[in-house]
Amino acid sequence: MAKRRPQGEGTIRKRPDGRWEGRIIIGHKKDGTRIYKSVFGKTQKSTLKPLHQLIDLYRDVDLTEECRMTLGEWLDKWLDEYMIFSVRESTLESYRGFINNQVKRFIGDKRLSSITTADIQKFYNKIKKSGRVKPSRDGSYELADSVVRKIHMMLHEALDVAVKERYIVSNPTNGTTIPKCNYAEKQVLGENQIDEFLEMLNNYPDWYDFFYIELLTGLRRGEICGLKWSDMNFDEGRLHVQRSVNNKKHGGIEIGETKTGNGKRVILLPPSVKDILIKRKENAISDWIFFDYQEPNQPIHPESAYRKLKVILKNAGLPLIRFHDLRHTFATHATKGGVDPKTLSAILGHANASFTLDTYAHVTKDMQKNASVVVGNMMKNIMIEKG
Numbered sequence: 001m002a003k004r005r006p007q008g009e010g011t012i013r014k015r016p017d018g019r020w021e022g023r024i025i026i027g028h029k030k031d032g033t034r035i036y037k038s039v040f041g042k043t044q045k046s047t048l049k050p051l052h053q054l055i056d057l058y059r060d061v062d063l064t065e066e067c068r069m070t071l072g073e074w075l076d077k078w079l080d081e082y083m084i085f086s087v088r089e090s091t092l093e094s095y096r097g098f099i100n101n102q103v104k105r106f107i108g109d110k111r112l113s114s115i116t117t118a119d120i121q122k123f124y125n126k127i128k129k130s131g132r133v134k135p136s137r138d139g140s141y142e143l144a145d146s147v148v149r150k151i152h153m154m155l156h157e158a159l160d161v162a163v164k165e166r167y168i169v170s171n172p173t174n175g176t177t178i179p180k181c182n183y184a185e186k187q188v189l190g191e192n193q194i195d196e197f198l199e200m201l202n203n204y205p206d207w208y209d210f211f212y213i214e215l216l217t218g219l220r221r222g223e224i225c226g227l228k229w230s231d232m233n234f235d236e237g238r239l240h241v242q243r244s245v246n247n248k249k250h251g252g253i254e255i256g257e258t259k260t261g262n263g264k265r266v267i268l269l270p271p272s273v274k275d276i277l278i279k280r281k282e283n284a285i286s287d288w289i290f291f292d293y294q295e296p297n298q299p300i301h302p303e304s305a306y307r308k309l310k311v312i313l314k315n316a317g318l319p320l321i322r323f324h325d326l327r328h329t330f331a332t333h334a335t336k337g338g339v340d341p342k343t344l345s346a347i348l349g350h351a352n353a354s355f356t357l358d359t360y361a362h363v364t365k366d367m368q369k370n371a372s373v374v375v376g377n378m379m380k381n382i383m384i385e386k387g
Contacts, residue, residue, distance in 0.1 A: 010055050012047060020044050022051030027063030035063060057169060066167050071115060072108030075099045078158045088256045093249050098151045101133050117172045124148055124178060145179030152178045186328045187321040200316035207308055209276050210290050216273050218330030218348055221302050221323045222246045223258060227289040229281060237274045240266050245299045253301055263349040335360050
């Protein structure tokens, strides 16, 4: 077994091919054999600077032999051993798609411990321009900004784990530049449009409760589909949101955790919602509050809710908004009604109030303008009274 030497100790020598090699120990294999990393130069002097940079980078670091695996191998290992029980099946499938279709095609063969921030940046730039497997309708192979961001977030998380496991020294995704968020524009129903929507709901009695409750709670589509009677505390009028029903990629549904850890929450229901649920409970035939009429032991399918929403909106002559825009409608009117960001954040299941503020900044700006007018008029009246 090789005797251990402290990491960061460097040596320099002239190789038979005439080049100079600077070499340091960066870790040890399970049997104690040293793992080296080298830099090369034409002269001894030109090799010293990168060698010292290497020493600084790997000082007090002791990597394991897994650092020699490729990025593709590590991502497969990360998914199968670290993420298999911690994310939804749909998320897992999405990650596998990114790994196989983008990462392995462009950078997957590169050794994990050799990947730099510059390598990751070149990868992002490359997949942005030509990352699609099949061309889009206009013949372009360009990836959407949102997809590049998702790949970045996946890589960042996976490489953070690699740092903790001592496979790499630092996360090379740090310091990269990725496309800005280009979320679809939020569409919100105005007060008159909400009245028209509710009026049209009277023609769909099987769906009235579902969409009325959605408008007054702002639940995510998977969350409202995943509600059970056991989640409801009628004495206190509180609802415990603790699961989500989601579409599976190849059909069917999966029942799992809420979108985020903060998604599990308890919300106080408006009296009208509580009354609707009390009445609905009297005729309940399933554990699910909103069940599949063909299979009452199953929750309502999220896709069914989406399709029905489009039908109702079309027949009401309203904009064909997304289901998620019902959530934005609730949040926007709650904000305008004076619900503070911290309270609204808790109701929506956001990670923090700052995210809620950022998401509905356009509403708070309007509120600030209104407030400034009110304050201005108030001060004007005071000055008139004093005069």
